[in-house]
Amino acid sequence: MIANAKKKLIDAGLGVYGWIDDRLHVTEIFEHTAGHHIPKSTSSWFYVFGSATLLCLIIQLVTGTMLALTYVPSGAEAYTTLEYMTYEQPLGWLIRAIHYWGSNFMVAIMILHITQVYLFGAYKYPREITWISGVFLGLITLGLAFTGQVMRFDEDAYWGIGIGASITGRSPVFGAELVQMLLGGPIINSDTLSRFFALHVFVLPGAILAFIALHLRMVLLKGINEWPEPGVLVNRETYDKHYAAIIRREGIPFTPHGIGKDLVAGAIVIIAILGCALIFGPKGPLGPPDPTEIAVHPRPDWAFMWIFAVAALMPEWAEVPAFLIAPPIVIGFLILLPFINNTGEKHWSRRPVAVLSVFAIYLSLGILTWFGITGPWSPPMLAWSGAVTPKDFVVNRTPLELQGLVVFQQKQCRNCHAIDGIGGHRGPDLWNVGDRMTHPQLVRQVIQGGGNMPAYGKNLTPHEVEAVVQYMVSLRPPGNVPALDSAKPAEPPAENRKQAAKEPAHGDRG
Amino acid sequence: MSSDAPNKEACSPANGGCGCSGGTPASGALPPGVVTVEAPAPTTRRNFLFQIGIALNLLAGALISIPLIGFVLSTFIQKFPLQWISLGSLEKFPVGQVRLAQYLNPYRRTWDGETAHIPCWVRRIDEAEFQVFAINCTHLGCPVRWFAESKLFMCPCHGGAFYENGDHAAGPPPRGLFTYEYRVLNGNLEIKGGILPTLANPGNPTEKVKEA
DSSP states (O other), rough: OHHHHHHHHHHEEEEEHHHHHHHHHHHHHHHHTTOOEEEGOOOOOOOOOOHHHHHHHHHHHHHHHHHHHHHSSSSTTTHHHHHHHTTTSSTHHHHHHHHHHHHHHHHHHHHHHHHHHHHHTSSSOOHHHHHHHHHHHHHHHHHHHHHHHHHHHHHHHHHHHHHHHHHTTTSSSTTHHHHHHHHSSSSSSHHHHHHHHIIIIIIHHHHHHHHHHHHHHHHHHHOEEEEEEETOBOOOOTTHHHHHHHHHEEEEEEEIIOHHHHHHHHHHHHHHHHHHHHHHOOOOOOOOOOOOOOOOOOOOOOHHHHHHHHHHSOOOGGGGGGIIIIIHHHHHHHHHHHHHTTSBBBSGOOOOOHHHHHHHHHHHHHHHHHHHOTTTTTTOOOOOOOOOGGGTTTTTOOHHHHHHHOOOTTTTTGOOOOBTSOOOOOOOOOTTHHSSSHHHHHHHHHHHHSSSSSOOOOSSSSSHHHHHHHHHOOOOOOOOOOOTTTTTTOHHHHHHHHHHHHHOOOOOOO | GGGGGGGGSSSSSGGTTTOOOOOOOGGGOTTTOOOOOOOOOOOOOOHHHHHHHHHHHHHHHHHHHHHHHHHHHHHHHHOOOOOEEEEEGGGGGGTTOEEEEEEEEETTTOOGGGGGEEEEEEEEOOSSOEEEEEOOOOOOOOEEEEETTTTEEOOOTTTOOOTSSOOOOESSSSSSOOOEEEEEEEEEEEEEEEEOOSSSSSOOTTTTBBBB
């Protein structure tokens, strides 16, 4: 009786499915999409990053739509609505946090995905368009991350747009016009925000969906890259047959047999984003986007920190090449990569240049990002009034030297120069400067500047210069004599001893 | 893609069964990948309409593109002439001092909020002589801060520094501070402004640029 009812129920279910399938052809769609056959070797933890990036995008689309319910993209209201979302609206802070962390995870996982497909030679024949569409997806994702920073319309967003405009202003011929077009007018204002809003909410999401359609279509048409084997070369004549043979031999349907690790990775990503959002919360907003509040410290989000560091460290002649010529060359190289290197080895163990280039890129971007975060070139604006001078650098000083220390603080030398690690790092730490530079050299350096130090000649009286230089001469490790002029002949040892006996205080303060 | 159902067996499973071109039954007998081309048909009413349709759409598309492209490019083409703006009474600027002033963007929108207020630095050299500097560092546009004790403008972004007279002192900036043209009118200090100064358009045609 029960078995009969069960059978009837199943039959009814199948009947409904059959009716729907007859109209929507879902079985056929499934077989060509989620159920397509993949090489068994690709059901691997190394192959989960693509689907995880897509999952992040879905989270961004959902939370972004929610934020748009409240956010007002106007110069007068954007900051107010951000504050309302963060501090008053029920769960608004969490949606902002998920959107922020979702964006961080999306960029980070996308970088892993690009690294994996590059090291696995997936860009080679016949997956050129899969790779190229991926290059565009990467650029659009970075575009979304950049315009997203502007949506958080606070002081950093305001000055970040200024940085963008200043870079654009280095363009030849049409620099001024391009700046106007970027800003939507002659100056950063509400029109600028609206422009970035339209990019962030309409143009770039639309573009990313179109390129994802192409990217996934190519994955279905040309198959997912099989796990590379050393010595198995890609050959344009034989590869398609080789891949078809792999699918015949060990093909498994992506759903349900190949998707397991993607599902686990996806769940981890969702929990990680939620966890970061709950623990660390949303970023900002910092102070309001009020240009007259100039006590700011503009910094980009982490994904662009390395560019910020490059801007500080490169010489002036490199600016136009680095900002305007290098990006099209790099993007062009990425697009052309599958044509430059279309066949041959796919396995990383046989591609040392590929492995080394990944190391070099990770290392340089990592170091530059670290420099961007620590910003050793940036003067700590409050060091002159706030940084302490360690006791060893104060005791046993003459009144003139102590006056020199006061001048040193008062004239804000400390903003760029540390003493024993405390203070700015723009210029050298001066804890042992008396050991390295002679009295006349220090006078010249203070008055004329040079080596990236401003000249203080007009700003210090002769007495102040003498005092600060006397103090500098006294800065040297215990027991060391002051730096000597190497152009002068060495004095006889006896006189040296006499000289040292005359001024015993300098060397030994410890 | 719906038309390739008859050729399914000619396609390898790897490429999803969609790699074949042509949809005529005859192509089933040909090796995969070979395209059959029909002889050009004589002009019929149907393909005449097709051609007219294409032509009309090209024309219509061009017509509608003019305002669309024009709208997108309007800020590229449009000129925003500098305008005289008052920074207030001269009394606000003591001789020998540098003071932060601000003005309202002459091209502001009513919905600009606080972004309509643009700051600048005013240096009064003597009774009649001034220098008005843009707030933006000439390197990447961050706001420079005045340090009266060391008589330097310092930038918080990449460590650019400028002397009291705006000249480049240290760091990556390629030139001295951007300046505004100024005049004194009815006891007020006025500047000619209204743009974000960049290397492409420093915003003061009267200034003599001093390279770093």
